[in-house]
Amino acid sequence: MKITNITTTECQIPLRTPFKTALRTVDSVHDLLVRVETDTGAVGYGEAPPTAVITGETLGSLHTAVEEFIAPALTGMEVEDLDTVMTRLERCMVHNTSAKAAVDMAIYDLFAKSCGKPLYKVLGGARNTLETDLTISVNPVPEMVADAKSAVAEGFRVLKVKVGKEGLADIPRLKAIREAVGPGVALRVDANQGWTAKQAVRIITALEDAGVNPELVEQPVPAHDIDGLEYITNRVATPILADECVFSPADALNVLQRHAADMINIKLMKTGGIWQAQKICAAAEIYGVQCMMGCMLESKLAVSAAAHLAAARSVISCVDLDGPSLCSVDPYTGGPVYEGARIVMNETPGIGITGVPGFEEV
The missing domain is CATH 3.30.390.10 (Enolase-like, N-terminal domain)
Known part of the structure; x- marks a missing residue:
């Protein structure tokens, strides 16, 4: 071929x-x-x-x-x-x-x-269904609370809450969301590099003490600040997820060897695709570190490729692949089925997408 x-x-x-x-x-x-x-x-x-x-x-x-x-x-x-x-x-x-x-x-x-074969089986075939979280965007607290309650009503059991714009004001923001959704919903907190290391320790400790109990906190400090990331990881009980600081397998090894984070977020748009992402999976397996499969703001096509890798590798233990749920329409034919929080892998060959608008027939 x-x-x-x-x-x-x-x-x-x-x-x-x-x-x-x-x-x-x-x-x-x-x-x-x-x-x-x-x-x-x-x-x-x-x-x-x-x-x-x-x-x-x-x-x-x-x-x-x-x-x-x-x-x-x-x-x-x-x-x-x-x-x-x-x-x-x-x-x-x-x-x-x-x-x-x-x-x-x-x-x-x-x-x-x-x-x-479907791609996930070619890559390893660990499972054929996934559960994704849903992102709650940064907004005024009442709007974020309403969005969180709406997501839970739609069947999402894991929410990824965006913060990092207002420093210590993120504490009451997250406390309000926890109170609104109750203890049975997992909250993943994503600061998108918005805090300093000392600020992050103060915020995360306050969240732990208040019973907010985040499942994890993602990339609390700027991508270049590996020292800061390590500082936080060593001082809080909540797992810290490295995201923007890990593009390549070499980046992943640096974080793993220093234990600068507890988990690694793999995104195909950072790694350059599945080939390099699999190397990060292999390194994480050696160090006994779990990974998240994430995405940028992508439609069903790219998210489906990421879903196939997530379904293939057991080291990928949590999934943030909500791009299709955020889109107002699905223009594609075929591929995995997205049913709210549940992703069901296609059993057709490849990624499974057979119709892509914008391309003329070959």
Whole structure:
């Protein structure tokens, strides 16, 4: 199965409500879509969001990376020679991890199709269903409380609460949400790099003392502050999840060797795709550290690729793949089924997405 062409288009999907974090506010998913064509007629699909505040990529840079660098480098290669293809993809340009991820997942889609199996089974097949959390955006406290109660009413048992914009004011914010949803709902707290190390210890300790009992706290300090992350991890009982500070397997090893965090959040848009993400899984398994499978603001296409990896590897013990739940419509045909908090993996070959608007028939 030889790669003959790599093409791009864009998708724009309105969100049900604005997505607000300590870093940005977004009203819609506006992502790059990739199709990899082969000489057998089989095609694979991928997606990349322009998350400039985290990966440094824009829609323009995504187009340029795929069309002018990645496509020429990979055209003519055999999909079944997966390690060689992925090595060339990784080396064809520095950084541009989301652009690489879009092509990576399209090639894995094709590889699994060549095996006649769903991707999660090709990668390991640990389970065929997942449970995702739902993100509660940063807003005034009454609105966040209402959003949290609404999510629980929809069947979500795990909420990911965005904080980090108002420092110590996040304590009463999270206490109000806990009081509203009760003790049976897990709260994952995501500061998106919004606190200092000492501030984080003070806030997390206060939450523990108040009985808020977060399941975890994600990336409390800026990505470059590994010392600060380690400082927090050593001083609180709540598990600390490393996110923006871990892009590559080397980043993961640095955190693991220092025990700078208790868990690692793997996102395909940070790692450059499934190939590198699996290396982080392997390192985490060696160190006995559990991982989360997360996503940027992505639609069902990219989230489904992440879901296949999450379903494949038992080291990925929690899932933050709520992108499809945040979108107002699903423009795709096929793939995993998203039923509120439950994700049911497809048993069709590949990632399972068979219809992607914007691409003409091959």
